[in-house]
Amino acid sequence: MLNINVDKTSRGLNEVSRLRKFSGTPAEFWPAFISAAGDLIGADRGILILKDQKESNWKKLSEWSNNGHADRTFLTFNRHLIDVGERTARDGNCAVSIEQTATADLRHYALGVKLALNRPEDVCIAAFLLPNATEERAQEALLRLQLIADTPFSYLINFSTAQAKTDVEKFAASLDVMAVLNEEKKFLGASLALCNAIASRYNCDRVSLGWLEGGYIKLKSISRTERFDKNMAAVKALELTMEEALDQDDEILWPHPEGATFVSRDHEKFATENSSGHIASIPIRIEGSPTAILSCERQSAAFTPAELQQFRLACDQAARRIVDLREKDGWFGVQLTRATRKKLGGILGPEKTWAKVFAIFGTIALGILIFGKFNYRVEGNFILKSDPVAYLTAPFDGYIKEVNVKPGDQPKSGSALLQLDTDELALEEANAIADQVRYTREAEKARATNGLAEMRIASSLADQAKAKLDMMRHRINQSSIKSPFDGIVIEGDLRERIGAPVKQGDALFKISKLEGMFVEAEINQRDVHNLKPTADGEIAFVTQPRLKYKVRIERIYPAAFPKEGENIFIVRCSLIDKPANWWRPGMSGLVKIEAGERSLLWILTHRTVDFLRLWLWW
Secondary structure, three states, X not given: OHHHHHHHHHHHHHHHHHHOOOOOOHHHHHHHHHHHHHXXXXXXXXXXXEEEOOOOEEEEEEEEEOOOOOOHHHHHHHHOHHHHHHHHHHHOEEEEEEEEOOOOOOEEEEEEEEOOOOOOOOOEEEEEEEEEEOHHHHHHHHHHHHHOOOHHHHHHHHHHHHHHHHHHHHHHHHHHHHHHHHOOOOHHHHHHHHHHHHHHHOOOOEEEEEEEEOOEEEEEEEOOEOOOOOOOHHHHHHHHHHHHXXXXXXXXXXXXXXXXOOOOHHHHHHHHHHOOOEEEEEEEEEOOEEEEEEEEEEOOOOOOHHHHHHHXXXXXXXXXXXXXXXXXOOOHHHHHHHHHHHHHHHHHOOOOHHHHHHHHHHHHHHHHHHHOEEEEEEEEEEEEEEOOEEEEEOOOOEEEEEEOOOOOOOOOOOOEEEEEOOHHHHHHHHHHHHHHHHHHHHHHHHHHOOOHHHHHHHHHHHHHHHHHHHHHHHHHHHOEEEOOOOOEEEEOOOHHHOOOEEOOOOEEEEEXXXXXXXXXXXXXXXXXXXXXXXXXEEEEEOOXXXXXXXXXXXXXXXXXEEEOXXXXXXXXXXXXXXXXXXXXXXXXXXXXXXXXXXXXXXXXXXXXXXXXXXXXXX
């Protein structure tokens, strides 16, 4: 058992020493480090946790197990993990007894040590489960963890330095290529210089540049070759290989890397037929679209990911320069044709499909707006009226005794609508009769005694009493309010006012005939000039908006009147359709009157244009 522990400790020390100079990725480093630390102290479990400063919680980065099994002790260790992390973050390290074993001096311990990183604000804890250990062994194991806590810091510093060196090399290679490229003033010279520079820099057997023309790749330059036959089978095969990269708009490698998703059949065929060994095709993009393809061939070794990054950077840096030279290459007519084709390609090509669809539909819509003719109709509110209309008022001051109708009833001509109380009138009638009899007798008595003056006075008083009697009887006759014609009660619901007083002249009922109904429309002054004297239209009632009835203008009243802040003209319209049985005077709704054909653009904008004309008028 002692030999096994010594071997594990020795293996852990060697692994930690190796990891201090490790050049791999962090995804490879952290599992290796947690495993080496576990072997160094003889732990069964190890977990690497990182504290999220924003959310103030712990996240698991990596986990290691000595035996791969989860037992009850491991569950206990997991329950104490957050507490161990907090204590270690505060104190730098901690050793916590989490469970007593069957042996009195042996316990299960949870150890934690804070790891040194290149960013001080990051809190990373390595926590380990040390089973069946004495307190002295736990402290010794904690001391070993403290001794290796700076290993991640050393690795991250070395990794950053190596990455920075790689970046510098990439930029240096790109600058070397650009320096050679910028010396050339012509497209063919620049493309050949680009191919030669990359071939020399990366020990390529052949570097070729193909350009997109008319939807196909045309080979333009081959490294260390000033002239070549474009009709050669090898050239055609190389162009086909480049088109494979163009169609996928992606870097393509042959041999096919493990896990890659791109298609490389043409690359495989070309490499087999021409013994190319290894091939890398890199698209050269302008404004996100592939314009050319750079193809690199090498027999000696496969292209590394770092070299591919350098290819990508060199192509990105050289793209704008070589494209500018390409556009300026050739005489004026060729340049104009190329620029025109580029513009038309952007408009008619397969890219930006939705923008072109919207542009087409927008053009169609604009044509419809300008040239399409539609019936324009002036809108307004209307009220249904009829001739004649009678207003029945109170004939004298009195009280309502009886009400026989309500709005909506259709009384016949002469039928009683309302009865005023006549009890007081009957008493006054009786008094008037008594006064008349008394004054008549006094007049006769004065005549018998030859009292001429007394006779005249009595006769006058008798006439006065008779006039009062006639007036009382007239009012009694008028106390019954009767309908002047067959019609319908429009206004006057007095059923709740029985016994209430009325004044002479108070309006009691409004009665209208059902025949001779017409439409009285209210048209705004901004639209009335569009109407013709005999134009047709339609009305729709508020109560039945789905039903439409035809009308025709009879008369446009020449004077406007204000209503709700606007000037309104009254337009009288006759009914073309027969009135329905449910129509009643006073009903209202919306009227639309034909005003001729107008363009849709005018219909949508004429009010805004009129407003701007008035507002901008000076």
